Amino acid sequence: MSFLKNSLGISHEIVEKIVKEGDIVVDATAGNGHDTLFLAKLVGDSGHVYSFDIQDAALEATYSRLCAHNLQHRVTLIKDGHQEMDKYVPRGVKAVMFNLGYLPGGDHSICTKPDTTIEAIKKSLELLITNGIVMIVIYYGGDSGFEEKDAVMSFLKNLDYKKYSVLMHDFINQINCPPIAVCIEKLR
Numbered sequence: 001m002s003f004l005k006n007s008l009g010i011s012h013e014i015v016e017k018i019v020k021e022g023d024i025v026v027d028a029t030a031g032n033g034h035d036t037l038f039l040a041k042l043v044g045d046s047g048h049v050y051s052f053d054i055q056d057a058a059l060e061a062t063y064s065r066l067c068a069h070n071l072q073h074r075v076t077l078i079k080d081g082h083q084e085m086d087k088y089v090p091r092g093v094k095a096v097m098f099n100l101g102y103l104p105g106g107d108h109s110i111c112t113k114p115d116t117t118i119e120a121i122k123k124s125l126e127l128l129i130t131n132g133i134v135m136i137v138i139y140y141g142g143d144s145g146f147e148e149k150d151a152v153m154s155f156l157k158n159l160d161y162k163k164y165s166v167l168m169h170d171f172i173n174q175i176n177c178p179p180i181a182v183c184i185e186k187l188r
């Protein structure tokens with residue numbers, strides 16, 4: 001057991017520190033619902049989670065996971081691309097989580113794409129409150145390739161440093177492209 005957490009662990013640790021009961025948050029990639037459930041636990045009955053996916057299988061898996069914990073009332077599940085999130089989510093969001101790539105156990109060709117991911121990140125930044133965060137776990141290499149990671153990283157590197165802080169967590173001596181976690185904090 002290592003002391004240093006992987007990117008998924010780090011992303012949860014940061015989100016857990018920031019999200020409190022009563023907060024409005026977004027899971028931009030519901031997938032099998034692990035992050036949606038994690039967020040639903042954090043926001044309590046007075047908060048709310050908006051959770052997006054483009055696949056029925058993902059939304060069904062997420063709904064079942066929530067029901068197993070009796071937390072489905074804390075979540076609005078939306079079958080639409082996260083790049084449309086401004087149509088569903090009010091301003092005043094504390095955190096948005098992205099877990100890029102494909103649905104584990106699903107069709108690898110149905111996956112997040114550079115243009116829509118960047119569009120969704122831009123919309124997330126608009127919806128955030130000051131000191132709110134966007135947390136992105138980026139899978140790359142293998143089936144995911146490098147295109148999305150490269151496009152997202154170059155977009156993030158050019159964000160105005162007076163408005164946003166961007167922190168990257170990466171293991172620099174591992175093999176097989178371990179996922180990267182990036183946290184954007186809105187400063188004003």
Ligand SMILES: C[S@@+](CC[C@H](N)C(=O)[O-])C[C@H]1O[C@@H](n2cnc3c(N)ncnc32)[C@H](O)[C@@H]1O
Pocket residue numbers: 028029030031032033034035036052053054055058080081082083098099100101102103104110111112113116
């Ligand atoms: C790596 S999985 C997410 C895993 C998930 N966070 C979990 O905890 O199980 C990525 C998901 O993004 C979804 N996806 C792909 N493009 C999307 C888009 N434009 N908008 C919303 N979801 C999208 C895929 O259908 C897939 O289920």
